[in-house]
Amino acid sequence: MTAGSPAQPAHRAAYLAFDRFPSSKGSAVHIAQMADELFAAFGGGLLGVLGGGGLPGYQREGDREIVRFGEQVPNLIDRAEAFSAWAADRLRPHLATLEVCHVRDPWSALPVVARDDRRYRVVYEVNGLPSIEMAHTWPWASPAALAKIAELERYCLARSDAVVVPSRVIAGALERRGVPAGKIALVPNGAPVPGPAPRPAGAPDRYLVYVGAMQPWQGVDVLLRAFARLADLPGLRLVVCASVPERRAKPVRRLAERLGVADRVDWRFTLPHHEVAAWLAHAQVSVAPLTGCARNLDQGCAPLKVIESMAAGVPVVASDLPAVRELLDDRVHGRLVPADRPAELARAIRILLEYPDEARALAARARDRIAAGLTWGHSRAALAEVYRTITRRDDEGRWC
Amino acid sequence: MDEEDRVTPCDVTTGFFVLGHCGRPAVAGCPSCGKPVCAHHAGPDGLCPECADRLAGGPASPYDPRWARGYRRTYYSESSRAYNDTTWYSSFDDYDRGGFDAGGDYSFGGGDFGDGDGDFGGDFVDS
Numbered sequence: 094m095t096a097g098s099p100a101q102p103a104h105r106a107a108y109l110a111f112d113r114f115p116s117s118k119g120s121a122v123h124i125a126q127m128a129d130e131l132f133a134a135f136g137g138g139l140l141g142v143l144g145g146g147g148l149p150g151y152q153r154e155g156d157r158e159i160v161r162f163g164e165q166v167p168n169l170i171d172r173a174e175a176f177s178a179w180a181a182d183r184l185r186p187h188l189a190t191l192e193v194c195h196v197r198d199p200w201s202a203l204p205v206v207a208r209d210d211r212r213y214r215v216v217y218e219v220n221g222l223p224s225i226e227m228a229h230t231w232p233w234a235s236p237a238a239l240a241k242i243a244e245l246e247r248y249c250l251a252r253s254d255a256v257v258v259p260s261r262v263i264a265g266a267l268e269r270r271g272v273p274a275g276k277i278a279l280v281p282n283g284a285p286v287p288g289p290a291p292r293p294a295g296a297p298d299r300y301l302v303y304v305g306a307m308q309p310w311q312g313v314d315v316l317l318r319a320f321a322r323l324a325d326l327p328g329l330r331l332v333v334c335a336s337v338p339e340r341r342a343k344p345v346r347r348l349a350e351r352l353g354v355a356d357r358v359d360w361r362f363t364l365p366h367h368e369v370a371a372w373l374a375h376a377q378v379s380v381a382p383l384t385g386c387a388r389n390l391d392q393g394c395a396p397l398k399v400i401e402s403m404a405a406g407v408p409v410v411a412s413d414l415p416a417v418r419e420l421l422d423d424r425v426h427g428r429l430v431p432a433d434r435p436a437e438l439a440r441a442i443r444i445l446l447e448y449p450d451e452a453r454a455l456a457a458r459a460r461d462r463i464a465a466g467l468t469w470g471h472s473r474a475a476l477a478e479v480y481r482t483i484t485r486r487d488d489e490g491r492w493c
Numbered sequence: 494m495d496e497e498d499r500v501t502p503c504d505v506t507t508g509f510f511v512l513g514h515c516g517r518p519a520v521a522g523c524p525s526c527g528k529p530v531c532a533h534h535a536g537p538d539g540l541c542p543e544c545a546d547r548l549a550g551g552p553a554s555p556y557d558p559r560w561a562r563g564y565r566r567t568y569y570s571e572s573s574r575a576y577n578d579t580t581w582y583s584s585f586d587d588y589d590r591g592g593f594d595a596g597g598d599y600s601f602g603g604g605d606f607g608d609g610d611g612d613f614g615g616d617f618v619d620s
Contacts, residue, residue, distance in 0.1 A: 151546035169593035238589035
């Protein structure tokens with residue numbers, strides 16, 4: 094029995110994610126917005142996430158409880174399964190009152206969907222599919238193991254009441270896996286449109302900026318190769334605001350040394366989100382060099398770095414992928430270049446640097462586009478509608 | 494040193510997305526962990542919220558390596574019943590699991606896994 098803390102009322106809503114929260118990653122921004130909307134709609138709730146790194150195992154914030162799984166289980170599958178069991182245990186005291194459980198991955202979904210006696214509805218938010226992403230990031234994972242994970246995903250998706258995706262590409266990928274289109278709701282990512290931010294201390298006079306993590310699909314290697322082609326531009330530097338700890342950047346830093354650009358690259362690791370906004374705002378160009386891999390093309394993505402760059406009013410150069418085209422139109426809100434082509438990327442950056450008026454016009458239109466339809470307010474309104482729809486009951490109290 | 498400097502602030506972590514410390518004047522030390530807690534955060538017997546939660550029924554020793562294993566075994570049993578397949582959920586065998594051990598050279602990107610502190614991260618799915 095691990096009830097919430099003493100005197101805590103049973104919750105009507107729960108949000109579970111096999112993800113560390115809070116953190117400097119884009120996923121944490123997303124969790125904050127989605128969970129906040131859920132808890133606003135249901136008068137509080139239970140947030141179950143990963144902890145560690147000094148985060149408290151338990152917090153109570155008014156009508157919200159935050160519980161964190163902090164056990165150091167070395168093997169990922171062992172850890173994921175232990176998380177599932179822990180989450181099931183944490184939910185147990187609330188089973189009689191829960192109305193909505195919002196989950197973010199198969200390991201948080203399993204303890205929620207596997208109960209035949211459940212009285213609550215399940216929203217499965219799919220930002221990515223581990224069976225695809227882990228093929229990139231865990232090269233020793235066997236095809237058989239990935240197939241079992243895909244089966245777990247299929248099982249959880251089939252038993253969810255609504256599936257929320259941030260991009261139409263991901264929706265298409267799920268439909269190909271058999272998820273009915275009528276069950277899928279598009280809730281795009283968003284960004285606040287920030288006001289003026291002071292120039293970050295130590296910021297170079299002229300710099301390109303990359304914001305995000307270092308997984309192979311992010312294309313930081315492509316960016317470094319492109320940057321090497323811009324060596325003739327005096328004083329131009331590249332600032333990498335990495336959302337991951339320094340040790341995760343070793344391979345790309347080695348590449349920067351091999352390419353001879355290491356002395357022109359400034360690294361900033363795990364900056365708080367509000368500081369990243371300032372680095373974005375003062376950059377000449379923000380680059381999102383996503384690669385043309387299965388993760389980005391088949392599964393899809395909804396890169397927050399692109400949306401946040403647009404909101405910050407900085408010109409964006411991004412890879413021309415279907416998921417990015419949903420966010421910006423080439424030569425209207427930014428520039429799209431073929432993925433995995435350093436020369437093309439360098440050329441697009443160079444042109445924006447040489448035509449600053451045109452770059453500013455692109456950035457202004459991009460910012461207007463975010464303000465008009467891609468703020469977190471828009472996202473949360475769409476999510477609230479999903480909650481309303483799935484919790485609607487008929488006159489006899491049954492789910493509609 | 495004036496009076497204000499001698500006030501011990503409450504050390505309980507607060508906040509949702511941006512975390513900080515409570516900072517209200519502490520009225521007690523948590524009898525379990527010693528952390529100073531204010532009247533707002535002090536639970537029964539003066540416990541801090543984390544210790545109150547843990548002592549309310551959490552695992553006795555979460556650092557016991559048998560703990561996760563025990564959890565899993567119980568959970569396999571429950572979830573496999575719900576799945577109408579008594580063997581499925583334990584079907585990740587040693588060979589499957591071997592590809593996901595922490596600490597190898599390839600864990601650098603960790604994907605979205607392993608971005609936490611230490612090599613045992615496990616967070617998943619960035620946007």
